[in-house]
Amino acid sequence: MTEPRWLDAAQQRDWRAFVDGSVRLTEIMDRDLKSRHGLSVSEYEILVRLSEAPQRQLRMAELAENASQSRSRLSHTCSRLESKGLVKRDSCPNDKRGVYAQLTDQGFTALERAARDHVETVRTYFIDVIEPQDLEAVGRAFAMVLKRLGPTT
Amino acid sequence: MTEPRWLDAAQQRDWRAFVDGSVRLTEIMDRDLKSRHGLSVSEYEILVRLSEAPQRQLRMAELAENASQSRSRLSHTCSRLESKGLVKRDSCPNDKRGVYAQLTDQGFTALERAARDHVETVRTYFIDVIEPQDLEAVGRAFAMVLKRLGPTT
DNA sequence: CCAACCTAGTTGATGCTTCAACTATTCCTT
DNA sequence: AAGGAATAGTTGAAGCATCAACTAGGTTGG
DSSP, rough: OOOOOOHHHHHHHHHHHHHHHHHHHHHHHHHHHHHHHOOOOHHHHHHHHHHHHHHEEEHHHHHHHHOOOHHHHHEEEEHHHHHHHHHEEOOOOOOOOEEEEEEEEEHHHHHHHHHHHHHHHHHHHHHGSSSHHHHOOOOOOOOHHHHHHHHOO | OOOOOOOOOHHHHHHHHHHHHHHHHHHHHHHHHHHSOOOOHHHHEEEEEEEESGGEEHHHHHHHHHHHHHHHHHHHHHHHHHHTSEEEEEEEEOOOOOOOEEOHHHHHHHHHHHHHHHHHHHHHGGGGGSSSHHHHHHHHHHHHHHHHOOOOO
C-alpha cells in the first residue's frame, strides 16, 4: 500500500470551503424553490433543460445526461412532474423503445415563474458575493472537473 | 413585480459548471466511499469532524453546525453510526439536555482507512485537475458564499 | 435469420433526508 | 420563585434517491 498524498493546509481549506459551501447552497436553493414553487432543484433542472431543447422535448436518455441524473432517477422524477402536469411523455416513432419527455405549456409557465425567483437566489448567495475573476476561475475549475469525470454512466 | 436581473452568458456558464460539477463530484465521492468502506459522505464528514475535536467528541449541536447538517439528520445518521460501532453517545454532565457524540477507536480506525482512499479520489477528480490559482479562487469564492449564508439554521 | 448482445426505459425495495411534532431541560423576566 | 420562552435533541411519517432486476425493442456476426 502506497502512502497517500495528503492535502496541504491550503488545499484542505479550499476543498472544504467548496464542500460546505455547495451543500449549504444547494440546501437553500432547494428550500427556496420548494416553498415558493413546489419544485425540487432536480425537478427544476429538468424543466430548464427541456425548455431549452428544440420543440421543448428530449429523449429520456439525453435529458438524463443533460441534467446529470441517472435514468432511474429521471424516470421517477418525470413521473412526479407528469402527475403535476408539467411534463408529458410520448413514445418515439423511430425507436419503439424510446420516449420523449415534453414540456407542457403549464410546465413552461411554472418554469418561468420559478426562474424569476431562482435567479434572484443564485445572485444573492452566489454570483453577487463572488469577485468576478474568482467566478471565472470557478467556471474554469468545474469545467475541468466535468471533463475529468467524463459522460454520465 | 420587478424585472429579474438575468445572468449573462458567462455567469450562466460558470454557475452551471459549478452545479453540474458539484453534483457529479459528490456522486462519485459517495459511491466510492460506500463501495469501499460502507460509508456515505455525510457519515464520513461526521467522523472527520469528531476526529479533529478535543477528546474526539463534540456536542450534537456543535457537530451538526460543523458538518453542515440539520440536527434531525445528524440524529438519524448518528444512530446508524452508533449501530455500526463507529460512534457512541454519552449524556453531558453539565447540561442534562446535552449529548456528546464520541468517536470510538473502531470509528477512528475506519476513518483512517477511508481517508486514504478518499483523499485519492479528491485529488483525482478535483485538486489535481484544477490550476492552483483557480483552486485558491474556488476557496475564496465559497468562503464568501459561506459568509453570506451565515450559521446553519 | 437467429442467437447473443446491447440499448432505452421502468419498477419496486431499501435506505437516507426532510419536516413537523414532541420531550426534557435550562434560561429569563418579573 | 414561577411561569413562559428558548434550547438540546429525538422521533416517525412522508418524500426522494439509489440499486438491482426487469421488459422490450434494436443490432450484429456467423
